[in-house]
Amino acid sequence: MPTVTYVSPSGIARKIDVPSGMSIMQAALNHRVEGIPGECGGNCMCATCHVYVDSPLLHRIPPAQNNEKSMLSIAAESPTTNSRLSCQIKMTEELDGIVIRIPAKQR
Numbered sequence: 599m600p601t602v603t604y605v606s607p608s609g610i611a612r613k614i615d616v617p618s619g620m621s622i623m624q625a626a627l628n629h630r631v632e633g634i635p636g637e638c639g640g641n642c643m644c645a646t647c648h649v650y651v652d653s654p655l656l657h658r659i660p661p662a663q664n665n666e667k668s669m670l671s672i673a674a675e676s677p678t679t680n681s682r683l684s685c686q687i688k689m690t691e692e693l694d695g696i697v698i699r700i701p702a703k704q705r
């Protein structure tokens with residue numbers, strides 16, 4: 599099963615098996631990863647699942663749609679070029695080993 603490594607704002611890494619098809623946000627909720635509240639339940643309406651994706655695998659994620667870009671613009675912590683909403687990233691075998699960094703604040 600592919601894995602995702604979630605890195606907390608203080609640098610603590612946690613590697614989790616995530617089934618293909620599940621969003622990175624949902625896997626974080628299922629495993630009680632702190633810092634990704636995902637308040638809208640994955641409907642791209644809250645930006646509380648903002649993450650920074652480590653660049654080596656960023657290009658393998660389909661580009662953000664307009665609604666994701668719009669929500670990122672109101673994220674609590676300033677978005678950067680590797681910012682994504684984790685509810686919009688569906689796990690695939692191609693993303694095995696992806697590392698995402700959790701912002702210090704989501705609200």
Ligand code: FES
Pocket residue numbers: 623635636637638639640641642643644645646647669683684685686
């Ligand atoms: S969970 Fe709300 S935008 Fe991702």
